[in-house]
Amino acid sequence: MRVISHTASNTEIVCALGAGHLLVGIDADSDFPVDVVRDLPKLGRDLQLDLAAVEALRPDLVLTSLTVPGHERIVEALNQRGIPTLVADPVSLEDVFDDVRRIANALGMPEAGARLAAEMDAAMPQRVGGKAARVLVEWWPKPVIVPGRDSWITGLLQRLGAHNPWHDRPNKSQPVTPDEVVSARPDLVITSWCGVPEHQLRPANVIRREGWQTVPAVSRGAVHAISEAYLGRPGPRLVEGYRQLAAHLDALAD
Template identity: 30%
Template sequence: MESKHVLALLAVVVIVEAFVIGYLAVSNSSLKSDLEQLQSNYEELLNEYNQLMAERFPVTLVDDFGRVVTVSSEPTRIVSLAPSSTEILFALELGDRVVGVTEYCDYPPEVVELKENGSIAVVGGYTTVDVEAVLQLQPDLVVASTSLQRDVVTTLEGYGLTVIALDPHDLSEMFADIILVGRATGKLVEAQQLVQQLESRVQAVVNKVKDLPKLKVYYELWYNPLMSVGPGTFIDSLITMAGGENIFSDASTQYPMVSSEDVIARNPDVIIVPDSYMASYNITVDEIASRSGWSSISAVANGRIYFIDEDIIVRPGPRLVDGLEQLAHLIHPEAFEE
């Protein structure tokens, strides 16, 4: 089918989706039958569009390593080499095509179940990918992540596998990667819809906190020795978007070693630590508050020490927006009071 026909069908899909959403907002039982029919029609249109996209393979794209990659046909056997990539694939409803993941891939929860029952194979760790295990799965697409996997990408490519690499450095690049994965898998519509939803949520947070004072935030990445986050990290940018100011945003490295005296001197209004502290190292709010000299810190004096699931602020996938929302609630709870 010609490109203009595909684009026309895509436009119809988007219009119908918008109409469905509008209908959902109407509380009128007499519309139920019409709404169900409309939803059915929408699903048929979406399936037709996806079929057309499948027929339009091969697709050529440029990944985050700057590599020109051609995906010859719609992938049906996908291996993910990072938790963030796995989360993107499942968010695009590609879980039934995923045949291999790393040992650290644990979200959504069904990934754990699929690994345990053998439906999805484990191909090693994030930086210890078992190339032979990947090859045995005979994937038609491998999704790699960050510069730490450059050598693995080169090796797998040498075996003739199709590999795309994702390496986003901020939310906008993460959104672009969702679109990239959508193009590579024939899920472009779903990818565009997901990005639109995520961008809307981001804007909602930004609008709520934009006129509020910037509170100083200390994020403790590690406790012995103390380590925080600096510029160029997702956590730093998320803190800023959530209405905070990272007290180590002026650091010379992304993950600076800091001293207790540094933290005291910079006097954060809010202290945020990863929740794995409590589970794995028995680090509690009381332990942090009782550190020598820390009683003078505003965050300690005002009881503003919080735990957060670090996965949602470090994995460059859709849940980064969950992380942004949680950070905003922790930094500026008053912005979300009804």
């Protein structure tokens, strides 16, 4: 079977299933696991997928998604060319587990999918007790964009016994104003900017923002960076995101 992955999360799911050998091409942002993706053809970033190159690789299946605005155009173009696709569009954490199983089923390895989904679920247990800390996860700095109700991040925080201040906003993400952040009073701010390498995340810039000095997280210095690879990719490495969030939450209680 010849498989192309159009998103980093799908690439990581395929590899975690032990099926990396089926990949014949990937998107330009798929960078893990390095030993699998290093030598694979890179077919462009999410919204600049080289459709002719995809077609030339004669895939039996393209794993794509709707997690980025504009992806629907790529999915439509793949369909117009008659290229078989599996489209992931996870909203909740449970949707992520479902996508793991769906992808595994499409690859003919349902048992591996069930096992991986169960392992991920078990590795992110529900934590109970203590005050539910308010956590601002920042997808982008200008304007500040945060997850809403329809985000696996909201579910991830709930499992940690924490709280997304915008958990009731009926969207995947939205911009927020400085006044809204001040009113939300987050206890912890996590920078996880989409597409930005971890070494370029700038918690210090958040602390210096005008008007944010009364925010509890800022006044306490509880502003930290977690790679988008661990929070923004709905796949197996969300487990590492859970662990890093848990460590920062535990530090609040010390």
